[in-house]
Amino acid sequence: MLNARNVCFAYHGTSQPVLNDVSVSIERGSIVGLLGPNGSGKTTLLKIAAGMMAPQRGTIEVGGTPIGALSRRDLARRLAVVPQETHTAFDFTVLDIVLMGRYPHLGAFELEGADDLSIAHDALAATGTLGLEGRRFATLSGGEKQRVVIASALAQASDLLLLDEPTASLDVGYQFDVTLLLQRLNRERGTTMVVSTHDLNLAASLCSRLVLLRAGRVLAQGPTRDVLTAVNIRSLYGIDADVRFHDDAKHLTVVPIGRAAH
Amino acid sequence: MLVVCGFGAFTLLVCLLAPLVGSTTIHLSRILDPSVPFADNVDAQVFFIARLPRVLAATIVGSGLALAGVVFQALLRNPLASPDTLGVSAGAMLGAMLAITFHAAFSFAGVSVIPLASFAGSVGALGIVYALAGARSQGTPSTVLLLAGIAIAALLAAVGRFIQYFADFTDTFRSVQWLMGTLDVAGYGPVVAAAVPLAIACVGFAQLPRVLDLISMGSESAAARGVNVTRAERIALVSASLSTGSAVALGGPVLFVGIIVPHIVRMIVGPDHRLVLPAAALFGAAFLVLCDLIARTILAPLEIPVGIITAILGGPFFLWLLFRRVI
Numbered sequence: 001m002l003n004a005r006n007v008c009f010a011y012h013g014t015s016q017p018v019l020n021d022v023s024v025s026i027e028r029g030s031i032v033g034l035l036g037p038n039g040s041g042k043t044t045l046l047k048i049a050a051g052m053m054a055p056q057r058g059t060i061e062v063g064g065t066p067i068g069a070l071s072r073r074d075l076a077r078r079l080a081v082v083p084q085e086t087h088t089a090f091d092f093t094v095l096d097i098v099l100m101g102r103y104p105h106l107g108a109f110e111l112e113g114a115d116d117l118s119i120a121h122d123a124l125a126a127t128g129t130l131g132l133e134g135r136r137f138a139t140l141s142g143g144e145k146q147r148v149v150i151a152s153a154l155a156q157a158s159d160l161l162l163l164d165e166p167t168a169s170l171d172v173g174y175q176f177d178v179t180l181l182l183q184r185l186n187r188e189r190g191t192t193m194v195v196s197t198h199d200l201n202l203a204a205s206l207c208s209r210l211v212l213l214r215a216g217r218v219l220a221q222g223p224t225r226d227v228l229t230a231v232n233i234r235s236l237y238g239i240d241a242d243v244r245f246h247d248d249a250k251h252l253t254v255v256p257i258g259r260a261a262h
Numbered sequence: 263m264l265v266v267c268g269f270g271a272f273t274l275l276v277c278l279l280a281p282l283v284g285s286t287t288i289h290l291s292r293i294l295d296p297s298v299p300f301a302d303n304v305d306a307q308v309f310f311i312a313r314l315p316r317v318l319a320a321t322i323v324g325s326g327l328a329l330a331g332v333v334f335q336a337l338l339r340n341p342l343a344s345p346d347t348l349g350v351s352a353g354a355m356l357g358a359m360l361a362i363t364f365h366a367a368f369s370f371a372g373v374s375v376i377p378l379a380s381f382a383g384s385v386g387a388l389g390i391v392y393a394l395a396g397a398r399s400q401g402t403p404s405t406v407l408l409l410a411g412i413a414i415a416a417l418l419a420a421v422g423r424f425i426q427y428f429a430d431f432t433d434t435f436r437s438v439q440w441l442m443g444t445l446d447v448a449g450y451g452p453v454v455a456a457a458v459p460l461a462i463a464c465v466g467f468a469q470l471p472r473v474l475d476l477i478s479m480g481s482e483s484a485a486a487r488g489v490n491v492t493r494a495e496r497i498a499l500v501s502a503s504l505s506t507g508s509a510v511a512l513g514g515p516v517l518f519v520g521i522i523v524p525h526i527v528r529m530i531v532g533p534d535h536r537l538v539l540p541a542a543a544l545f546g547a548a549f550l551v552l553c554d555l556i557a558r559t560i561l562a563p564l565e566i567p568v569g570i571i572t573a574i575l576g577g578p579f580f581l582w583l584l585f586r587r588v589i
Contacts, residue, residue, distance in 0.1 A: 072490050075488070088479060092533050092534075096475075096533070097479075100475060100476055103488055104487060
């Protein structure tokens with residue numbers, strides 16, 4: 001679905017590479033977590049995967065096509081992005097925001113038709129935000145906003161969703177809601193997701209596979225139960241953690257114990 | 263769409279009625295009286311020769327500034343941005359000041375040197391700002407664009423004052439008068455000359471409405487939805503500088519139109535740029551024709567520069583916007 005091969009990237013005017021020979025393979029229908037400390041290159045990798053920046057070396061393929069060969073519009077039909085936070089400069093309504101997801105499917109001067117409206121309504125229904133349709137986006141709570149932005153990404157009707165710390169600014173209740181929503185969308189629609197996060201327990205509950213990034217290199221990748229280990233957590237974050245399976249939650253849980261001794 | 267037609271009808275009505283009002287009273291029935299030849303029809307002469315060019319000039323200046331305001335506000339994701347923010351107006355002023363002070367005397371296609379110089383100044387200023395913002399980083403983040411614009415605007419204004427300081431008394435008076443913004447055009451020539459770059463700008467604007475909606479949500483989010491942001495930004499900046507340039511060349515720096523009009527329009531039609539852009543073009547025209555009507559009549563027979571009227575309206579309006587947002 002999404003393949004990065006030997007990707008190297010350094011920001012304009014710097015010699016320090018942010019990504020160094022990163023190869024990642026995302027299978028169709030999976031939810032893959034992207035973990036790593038601040039500055040490890042998570043967001044940069046997502047931006048490169050979304051075609052917002054071009055790597056200096058290496059290739060990225062979406063559905064077998066190198067993204068360099070796709071127009072912005074074609075790429076947007078194949079993958080959608082959910083940013084950490086969304087701000088509006090003007091007073092758009094929730095429906096306005098969701099309809100913007102239809103942009104890559106419309107011609108240059110084409111207005112949204114009945115089909116687009118029904119796709120937008122489906123997306124609102126799928127995210128439980130149908131009741132907010134006429135509300136002004138700026139007046140919503142953080143959790144409502146994030147669900148609306150996910151609805152807008154769904155309206156884009158792509159099979160691949162890239163989410164950059166989608167729950168970072170949400171309280172525990174909303175974090176739980178968004179996690180359930182993503183799981184349901186994955187199950188019902190088969191949407192492939194790549195989720196970058198700092199929340200190890202969220203990653204453990206949501207993701208079938210993990211990619212661990214440290215200083216721009218892949219430290220480990222594979223099924224969550226194999227990769228989310230005390231050894232890897234220590235090497236990523238420098239903390240000792242207790243990792244064990246939670247019988248009620250039915251997934252691994254991570255409890256930080258203390259700073260690791262060097 | 264209906265609401266845009268409403269704006270169109272309002273603008274048309276204003277443009278037809280405004281030339282009827284003035285120090286000399288004229289009547290529509292006598293203007294359109296086919297039995298009197300034009301040479302003897304004083305009412306028609308006042309309407310078509312004295313007043314209509316000025317009204318048309320107001321429509322071009324008003325539309326040009328309002329459209330540029332809408333585009334800058336969306337591009338910079340800042341509802342208080344205007345053609346002045348990016349140094350476009352400062353560039354135009356410097357151009358005009360140079361032309362006035364150094365008595366440059368040439369013309370191109372019947373357009374005299376002051377409008378040409380101010381047009382070149384506005385387009386040049388934006389070129390410098392865009393190049394600076396582009397050199398600073400990959401892409402053109404709106405904050406860099408905004409700060410570069412403010413810095414260049416201040417620099418160009420300072421150079422303008424420096425030049426003005428060395429000008430003689432008459433030239434200074436001409437500069438000051440030009441700076442106040444006036445629509446006292448002589449005939450249709452300047453109006454047509456300014457309409458050409460505005461028309462070119464409108465070709466650019468026509469490609470932008472939906473793109474501006476998306477860019478106003480953030481350039482990365484717009485890119486993720488399939489917008490070619492770099493291309494859209496270039497079209498937007500070139501079109502906005504052409505339209506500001508043609509407006510300022512024709513009317514001088516008429517302040518606040520680029521802020522007042524987009525805000526009133528958004529209050530009526532909402533934030534969707536597919537409605538905001540055409541409505542702002544139409545309402546901008548009507549707004550400035552009405553302001554100029556006040557300028558022509560309030561102290562009649564004395565005509566005051568329209569820029570004074572818009573600035574008197576604009577200051578309080580700006581403050582109202584500011585406090586309405588806080589509360």
